[in-house]
Structure formats: structure tokens, C-alpha cells
Amino acid sequence: MRPPEFWNYREGRNGAPFIRTFLKPFSWLYARAVAKRISETQSYDPKIPVICVGNATMGGTGKTPVAIYLLKSFRRLGVNAVGLTRGYGGQLKGPIVVSDKHSAGDVGDEPLLLARHAPIWVSEARDEGARAAKSHGADMIIMDDGHQNPQVEKTLSFLVVDAEIGFGNGCVFPAGPLRENLKASLSRADAVILMKPEPAYEINDDLAEDLKGQIVIPAYLAPKDPAPKGKLFAFAGIGRPNKFFDALRRHGGELVEGISFADHYKYKDGDIENLFMLASEYGAGLITTEKDYVRLPAGYCQGVTPWPVSVVFEDELTLRRLLHPIVQRTTPK
Structure with a gap:
């Protein structure tokens, strides 16, 4: 789904106060159901460290690059x-290890990106996935998403927050973007990874107030390569496509147009053919995110440029302090 614009505003007409008020009772029911599930579920302890990289809101915040960073860091040691994810958008329920035979339609887009760096288990039931990973020799598990999933006992929980929109209007779904009551979500987080659009970005007062008392690790996503030369026609089906478009411009890309699709959108042949046609009218090359690229229909990848990014932590010392007990526990002697 594409998040409604009023989710991002706490006050004024843009915040659609009438709609928000109408939806509030449904939000209370949703929040209560989440809280009940978390409090009543018996978590499985795999007896190995589990680091969860989650978020408090619907949509993308930059969790997958953080999970990749952690996987690569520990494997270098x-x-x-190994990774564990639900595999949102895929048809396989698991538990199953992602292989090069799988497509985004099988396991979702994020597992395909994660699997470039480590073995990745996809499992709709996270406890079953953790059991399978442990039985196959995993020393530790990095969960991509799952902050609201109580099925597996977590050793360390990171909450990734988009610095530009923060927690939106502060309301729980469907009145707002929150997956649960914000206070409850923050109480289970060991640290907040604050994902900024660029190093110099300053957060607003509302978000600063929300994060008061939390361990905050500022970070940002940096492109692995410069923006391609020439005119660019961009498209993206992620949580906030404009983040991708803005990043291209910020890094010198000559963006002539940007087309947004719903998060995790499953591209059809006709979609890509239309995009090629529109790009040709501008004399531009097609460019998209890595997550979108792995969802392109077979045979349409040629002619589309993926623009990969990786996470950069501004306060790596705090991150390493939090990870140190797990490093000591898991690093081969």
C-alpha cells in the first residue's frame, strides 16, 4: 500500500483531523491486539544471540542496509x-534458505538482497525459522524486521527511524503509521538508529521530544557509486519513493522524472514497457533501487540501472559498545 499523506502531519488541515478522529477507534483496537499478542506469546529462546532490526512504523526506514551491515561485520569476524526474515511479498512460507534459484515472487525482495552477503532463512513463523537456523549451525541470527513479533527472544533490538518523517502523526494504524503504541515500541528498543537523508540534516522538535531518553545512533544511506551521467528517468516501489528521487538529485543525478509505485510493488511486463517508452521520450536512462531491481520481470533487467546504497554510522563507537557483549560471546577463540 502507499501510505496516505495525512499520516505525516500532526496538526493542521494536512493532518486530516476528521478522518483521523473517525479512524481512532480502529487504531485502539489494533494497538490493543498487538499489545495482547506480544504480552501473551511465549518467546522461543534459540540459545544463540538474536539481533532484531525493526521499526515502529509501516513502510521502509532503511532496515535492510542495517541488517546487511551487521551480517557482514559479524561474518568478517x-x-x-545468518539472517531471518518473514519474506514479505513472497509466496513461500518456509522455513527455507534463500538460494539463487529463488525469485522475489518466491521469497520477497529483501531476502534476495540479504542473501548476497550471508545465508538467509525465510519463515513466516519466526520461531520455526530460528529453530531451523540454529539446527543448521548458526552462531547468531540477524532478524530483518520483527520488532512487534514476539515469537523469538531477542538479545538486542534496534529500532530504525526515518529522520524526515519520524513517527508521523503519532497515531497507530489505520489513523497513522505506527504499528503499535509508540511508548511500548520504544521501551523494547535498546537503541534507535536515526536514518537521516544526509549528515547535515537536523531533526525537528517533535522527533527530538519523542526520542528523549533513548540511545540514538545517527546514520545515513550513501550510494556505493556516483549517480550515472546523463538524463535519468527514475522509478521506485519502496516505502518512500521520494527519498530515492531526492538522493539521486542530491548526488548530482540529472533526474527528468520520477514515478512512484506502492511499496513492494510486483512489476508486470506492461509496467516496464511503459517506463521504457516514457524514458525514451526524454532520451533518458531508466534507474531504480536495488529492491525494485530484483522485482523486475525476467528479461527486463537489461537497460535498467540499479543504484545501490549502504549505511554509514556517524557514531560507530556507541554501536560497537552495544554489540561488544555479543562479539565476545560469538567470536571464535
Whole structure:
């Protein structure tokens, strides 16, 4: 789904106060159901460290690059770190290890990106996935998403927050973007990774107030390569496509147009053919995110440029302090 614009505003007409008021009772029911599930579920303890990279809101915040960073960091230390994810958008329920035979239609887009760096288990039931990972020799598990999933006991929980929109209007779905009561969500987080659009970005007062008392680690996404030369026609089906378009412009890309699709959108042949046609009218090349690229129909990848990014932590010392006990526990002696 594409998040409604009023989710981003706490006050004024843009915040659609009438609609928000109408939806509030449904939000209370949703929040209560989430809280009940979390409090009543018996978590499975796999007896190995589990680091959860989650978020408090619907949509993308930059969780997957953080999960990739952690997987790569631990594996460089000789730790058999593996990923665990639900595999949103895929048809396979798991538990199953992602292989090069799988498509985004099988396991979702994020597992395909994660699997470039480590073994990745996809499992709709996270506890079953954790059991499978442990039985196959995993030393530790990195969960991509799952902050509101109580099925697996977590050793460390990171909450990734988009610095530009923060927690939106502060309301729980469907009146707002929150997956649960904000206070409850923050109380289970060991640290907040604050994902900024660029290093110099300053957060607003509302978000600063929301994060008061939390351990906050500022970070941002940096492109692995410069923006391609020439005219660019961009498209994206992620949580906030404009983040991708703005990043291209910020890094010198000559963007002539940007087309938005719903998050995790499953592209059809006709969609890509239309995009090629529109781009040709501008004399521009097609460019998209890595997540979108892996969802392109077979045979349409040629002629589309993916623009990969990676996470950069501004306060790596705090991150390493939080990870140190797990490093000591898992690093081969």
C-alpha cells in the first residue's frame, strides 16, 4: 500500500483531523491486539544471540542496509551469522534458505538482497525459522524486521527511524503509521538508529521530544557509486519513493522524472514497457533501487540501472559498545 499523506502531519488541515478522529477507534483496537499478542506469546529462546532490526512504523526506514551491515561485520569476524526474515511479498512460507534459484515472487525482495552477503532463512513463523537456523549451525541470527513479533527472544533490538518523517502523526494504524503504541515500541528498543537523508540534516522538535531518553545512533544511506551521467528517468516501489528521487538529485543525478509505485510493488511486463517508452521520450536512462531491481520481470533487467546504497554510522563507537557483549560471546577463540 502507499501510505496516505495525512499520516505525516500532526496538526493542521494536512493532518486530516476528521478522518483521523473517525479512524481512532480502529487504531485502539489494533494497538490493543498487538499489545495482547506480544504480552501473551511465549518467546522461543534459540540459545544463540538474536539481533532484531525493526521499526515502529509501516513502510521502509532503511532496515535492510542495517541488517546487511551487521551480517557482514559479524561474518568478517568468523561468526556464522545468518539472517531471518518473514519474506514479505513472497509466496513461500518456509522455513527455507534463500538460494539463487529463488525469485522475489518466491521469497520477497529483501531476502534476495540479504542473501548476497550471508545465508538467509525465510519463515513466516519466526520461531520455526530460528529453530531451523540454529539446527543448521548458526552462531547468531540477524532478524530483518520483527520488532512487534514476539515469537523469538531477542538479545538486542534496534529500532530504525526515518529522520524526515519520524513517527508521523503519532497515531497507530489505520489513523497513522505506527504499528503499535509508540511508548511500548520504544521501551523494547535498546537503541534507535536515526536514518537521516544526509549528515547535515537536523531533526525537528517533535522527533527530538519523542526520542528523549533513548540511545540514538545517527546514520545515513550513501550510494556505493556516483549517480550515472546523463538524463535519468527514475522509478521506485519502496516505502518512500521520494527519498530515492531526492538522493539521486542530491548526488548530482540529472533526474527528468520520477514515478512512484506502492511499496513492494510486483512489476508486470506492461509496467516496464511503459517506463521504457516514457524514458525514451526524454532520451533518458531508466534507474531504480536495488529492491525494485530484483522485482523486475525476467528479461527486463537489461537497460535498467540499479543504484545501490549502504549505511554509514556517524557514531560507530556507541554501536560497537552495544554489540561488544555479543562479539565476545560469538567470536571464535
